Amino acid sequence: MSIVGAVTEPHAYLRSQTRWRPVELAFWLATLLPYVLFPDYLVLASAIAITALFALSLDLILGYAGIVSLGHAAFFGLGAYTAGLAAKHGWGEPISGLALGGLVAGIVGYGASLIVARFRHLALIMITLGMGLLLEQAANSASWLTGGADGLQGVKMWPIFDVFRFDLYGKTAYGYSLGVLFIVFLVARRLINSPFGLSLRGIRENALRMPALGAPSRAHIRKIYTIAAVIAGFAGALLAQTTETVSLEAFGFQRSADVLVILILGGTGRLYGGLVGAIIFMVARDQFSGNTPQFWYFWIGILLVAVVMFLPNGVLGGLARLGALLRGRAP
Amino acid sequence: MGPVIGVLFDGFAYGMLLFLLSVGLSVTLGMMNFVNLAHCAFAMLGGYVTVTLINTYQWPFLATLPVAFLAAGAASVLFERVLYRRLYGASDLDQVLLTIGLAFVAVAVAAYVYGTVQQPVRVPAYLRGSVTVAGLTLGTYRLFLVTVALAVTLVLVLALEYTRFGAQVRAAVDNQRMARGLGINVGLVFAITFALGSGLAGLGGALAIEIVGLDPSFAFTYLIYVLIVVSVGGLGSIGGSFAAAALIGISDVAGKYYAPQLGAFLIYLVMIVLLMWRPVGLFGRR
């Protein structure tokens, strides 16, 4: 199994690190199973794919560049309202609406990155939190545009490629969300295996050392923050388009906190963490939360405490450690 | 002229409430750099203690206040000893996750025990109504709130300046390593400070009910205000927290009075601009 050793040639080693593994192929094939096994749950499956995309976006900045954000829903909300408003005002074409959502989130994300790149620690947490709250309040105040607390009504989508109509059972919605998730995942996977991805890991591992290697860390952070904002915008746009409504909750602190929980649950800095976390979180919430959401957050709270105390790298990190133990290697 | 002063006074009273809620977090953050997002859960505990003592056991309002203080302080010691202290050297992210988790649990437990409705509390007659001072009509309860907050500030400043323990706290905030070198038991100093700070938050939570009400969402709603006060005021600074709390309280009340359509927008904007201008807060040194 392990090819690590003194004789390994560096190119072969690096290729082995980026190669597609069988378990990855199995995972993506399994994402098609809901069509066969759970046709009644495609609406949920679509929501999971959208959440996974949002978590993937957070993983790029948190897991790879070490930027803790408590306001990532800002970009989700921007994408959602952009796509929703476009459809409401007569342009219901999904793909271009999606692109527009990503574009608007990306432009605001770039602006925010100029600020974010200058901070770390508490100030960074506060700035990201503040930006999220600011946009939520702005959307609330601008009720002539956004519908305020009532949400955005009257979003009408055209069929995808003029062929696939959005249906009540979520068949089209799931296919659409999953397709976007997969394409973005491929791009993200390519990104983290690039020289830029390596530099991001350097920033996460030791932000102080990077300037001493001549690395323009702030430029790197601005770039990944903007990319992550675009992806979060995509996720928001998908939610607006597949549910044909947008509410203020798209911007909410709860959404920012949830996506953080999801990523932590799955494991940060491993791309699949957000995906696995989204599946566990959303399925569990669907099964257990029912009509008493406060108990749901009781268990989420217990889970967070437990993960921090006992499972520092999330579910995937725990599995990796278990696998290493079984193979007889030190964790 | 009247409304302006009235708004200023209400804003200042609200700011004093924020000060009580946030001063403990400011000092403990300055000392241990520990991001405690469950701080307002301790404040909420104080609020529910007061509610329970008044409504179930018919205690007088004033008598419940010291109990709210003690209960929040005692609970915080338990959590500090069992959970927090293991994460003093850990990353921001771990601290954020642990304490958000605790806040979630606190909200759920409060909702389970008390329901999600606003808790009714009747303050005694002598704190209701208003008094007229030099032609101005001021709410009696707000006057009481301001008095308590000013007294607490005075005690804190004097204790920090003139007691041995205060000197140890100042040393630990200034330079933890040097404080250890001088033989100060920083862990113990921190634990006591943490308990005092959480106790003050509990007192703030009890005093807040009359002004802003109490329901399980308190732990998050006011956390945001407290964090704004702390980051604007600068870590580890009592004077900074005081000034920031007054500023935020007045801006918030004035904003809601003169531009209600903007909601809390103004506060968040003020915070972001201030932080961009001075990342360490108005009075921070690091």
Added chain:
Amino acid sequence: MSAPALSTRGLDKRFGSLVVARDIEFSLPQGARYALIGPNGAGKTTLINLMTGMLRPDAGHILLGDDEITRLAPDQRVRRGLVRTFQINTLFPHLNPLEAVTLAVCERQGIARTWWRPITSYGAAVDEAYAILGSLMLSADCYRPTRELPYGRQRLLEIALALATRPKVLLLDEPAAGVPRDESRELFEVIAGLPGDITVLFIEHDMNFVFRFASRIIVMVGGGILLEGTPHEVAADPRVREVYLGARHG
């Protein structure tokens, strides 16, 4: 005569009332081997922080060759060839040495911005990183996470990272700090074997090594330069004996 590789003029820095650098002036000729010595708290590391831009001086100038670099950011100075290592390991715990050094090579070549091509398509950068690791006897360890490496190997990796930036001037802050005496030989051999066109200034407490390897020595005390001279002159100077050697051995 060509310009010195690195020089400072009237460098001052104070923290409150504490003076940590006072009127620092020196110049390193191209390819020189200078040692910076002085008792603990003399301001040696502070001086390196000032030169590399991690601290801003209150007054004075820093020149790299003919260029004024006093106002440049730390990463800009590195890209111009002024590079340092750290007294306390400042590494990437979960990256392995191959990844860490490749990262540094990519940053130098300006390819660290590209995010649409995999790192495996930049074979030359990987080869260069591997060669640097080989020259520092780190090939055998280059796939192990940094945090699992023995301490002495981590010290070597500090130097490997600096070399990957192709420095013109290299500032080594106690390269052998914390390494047991019998293992430090390996490190000193590496430093002695650095290419002759790199100008080297190093802080070191091992006087045997300082006297053997340095062509000139700068002695710092209390934030200022006490004197600069050949090892012979420094060893003979009574002031040095008093403040430094005297303090250590007396």
